[in-house]
Amino acid sequence: MLNIRPMGKYTGGEITGVDVKTLDDAGFAPIYDAWLQYGVTVVRDQELELDEFLAYSRRFGFVVPHPSKSTRHPDCPEITVLGINKFDADGNLIQAVYKRGGESFHTDGAYDEVPFKATKLYALAIPSRGGNTHFSSMYQAYEVLPERLKTLLEGRNGAFTYGGRHGQTALLNPEDRNRPPAFHPMFRTHSETGRRSLYFDPGKINYIEGLEAAQSDDVIDELTERMIAPEAEYVHEWRVGDVVIWDNRCLVHKAAGDYPPEEDRIHWRTSIKEAIGGASVAGA
Numbered sequence: 143m144l145n146i147r148p149m150g151k152y153t154g155g156e157i158t159g160v161d162v163k164t165l166d167d168a169g170f171a172p173i174y175d176a177w178l179q180y181g182v183t184v185v186r187d188q189e190l191e192l193d194e195f196l197a198y199s200r201r202f203g204f205v206v207p208h209p210s211k212s213t214r215h216p217d218c219p220e221i222t223v224l225g226i227n228k229f230d231a232d233g234n235l236i237q238a239v240y241k242r243g244g245e246s247f248h249t250d251g252a253y254d255e256v257p258f259k260a261t262k263l264y265a266l267a268i269p270s271r272g273g274n275t276h277f278s279s280m281y282q283a284y285e286v287l288p289e290r291l292k293t294l295l296e297g298r299n300g301a302f303t304y305g306g307r308h309g310q311t312a313l314l315n316p317e318d319r320n321r322p323p324a325f326h327p328m329f330r331t332h333s334e335t336g337r338r339s340l341y342f343d344p345g346k347i348n349y350i351e352g353l354e355a356a357q358s359d360d361v362i363d364e365l366t367e368r369m370i371a372p373e374a375e376y377v378h379e380w381r382v383g384d385v386v387i388w389d390n391r392c393l394v395h396k397a398a399g400d401y402p403p404e405e406d407r408i409h410w411r412t413s414i415k416e417a418i419g420g421a422s423v424a425g426a
């Protein structure tokens with residue numbers, strides 16, 4: 143029987159008693175609603191093939207291939223594989239693969255004009271210790287931001303690129319490294335819940351439009367401190383068979399990047415958008 147329960151104070155929900163392969167629209171509706179409410183949800187105990195994971199991802203929106211071409215699944219470009227090919231030919235750990243998503247809290251796809259609505263991960267192999275994923279609510283970050291920053295940033299855009307101010311583009315092919323920035327409002331209203339949140343990514347933001355360079359850098363530093371609001375974090379401890387999906391419009395996340403490198407930690411991943419080329423989907 144379908145069971146949904148909260149995991150964290152402001153974000154995180156666990157769903158059990160369901161096989162996502164056999165869901166009809168009526169069965170999917172409470173799962174989608176729970177996801178909007180909790181921001182990140184896990185469905186436990188799933189057994190999925192590539193096409194089944196893709197089909198379930200498509201229920202949440204448009205699935206797009208990730209710009210990191212070298213980490214796409216060879217049989218299915220819409221699916222990225224995390225955690226494989228971690229060692230180079232000399233047996234050295236490739237940090238960009240091992241620590242992927244672990245540099246800092248971030249939201250996926252802010253470098254695109256239409257950022258990722260959601261990211262979905264399916265756990266194939268989980269290490270004996272470490273390897274958690276951290277999530278934090280940006281609704282709550284906005285809620286507790288000082289009025290001074292709310293006034294300063296209201297109506298302003300951030301400029302975002304894949305590599306951000308430090309140019310971290312190791313997982314991109316050379317031809318994909320110098321794309322122009324995408325601009326997004328620093329405060330956004332969620333298209334489905336109607337709630338306001340901070341939209342910020344310290345690793346991908348280059349500057350805040352309309353501020354002097356020094357002030358822009360100072361504000362970016364201050365937001366980096368403030369983006370994880372008290373009690374707003376949920377830490378996901380993975381089990382094989384977990385299907386986790388998070389809402390990039392109102393959450394940030396970060397891989398702990400701390401598991402024994404000689405062990406496997408492997409996920410399939412899909413990137414999901416609200417719209418491609420102007421069309422938009424509301425809801426499922």
Ligand SMILES: O=C(O)CCC(=O)C(=O)O
Nearest residue numbers: 242243250261274275397
């Ligand atoms: O591996 C993880 O825990 C998260 C990686 C990440 O940031 C992502 O897939 O977007």
Ligand SMILES: [Fe+2]
Nearest residue numbers: 243248249250
């Ligand atoms: Fe990420």
